Amino acid sequence: DADVTQTPRNRITKTGKRIMLECSQTKGHDRMYWYRQDPGLGLRLIYYSFDVKDINKGEISDGYSVSRQAQAKFSLSLESAIPNQTALYFCATSDFSRGDYNEQFFGPGTRLTVL
Amino acid sequence: GEDVEQSLFLSVREGDSSVINCTYTDSSSTYLYWYKQEPGAGLQLLTYIFSNMDMKQDQRLTVLLNKKDKHLSLRIADTQTGDSAIYFCAESNNAGNMLTFGGGTRLMVKP
Secondary structure, eight states, X not given: OOSEEEEOSEEEEOXXXXXXXXXXXXXXXXXXXXXXXXTTTEEEEEEEEEETTEEEEOTTOTTOEXXXXXXXXXXXXXXXXXXXXXXXXXXXXXXXXXXXXXXXXEOOOEEEEEO | OOOEEEOSEEEEETTSOEEEEEEEOOTTEEEEEEEEEOTTSOEEEEEEEETTOSEEEETTEEEEEETTTTEXXXXXXXXXXXXXXXXXXXXXXXXXXXXXEOOOEEEEEEO
16 A cells, blocks of 8 residues: 555646645654645645644745644645646655655645646 | 756667756755656655765666765666656755755656
8 A cells, every 4th residue: 555645636626616635644754745746847845744733834835725634644725726726736744753864755646637 | 945957858768878967056955865756656766865975876876966066966877768757856954854856857768
């Protein structure tokens, strides 16, 4: 079984709809991240959480919100989706105990299309 | 903010060596990473190098780091069609342990 799972894997929605993307991990890591990937722009950080009570904005948090329901679960919401939020979204985890070394483990991604 | 840059595309023939280059601006980077993204999948760590090293070799992979010029490269020897993927350079520092990614280099390996 995959260590980091994301649901749904694909989603098509309309402008103005509320969307939630979910991420679960079985790695026991305390840190979780949400990124979006656009061609040629690499991965840009949306939000990150260092533990259940710690939520931080990333580089591009406008239009997004998150919830860390448990150590293993981190969900990303688009309150009112717009077409320029069409992208590939990745969840990732890392282990705080590794210090400066920050190997992140990625889920398979969610392809979101906003019409 | 910090910046990591890569060229967008590289095409090589099977059996040749591939060299993917990356430049970064953060002088306090402690670790630099290469991630591989295969079609339809998430990113997987391929290799990494600590900032006090200038070279790391791991089977077909050689990482070179020029800290003075803030230049990182990944050499893949005897490139195979299975190496076709997008390769991302990333860096982290000791101020929060965030990763900053480059835009990714798409490697195409022709038979």
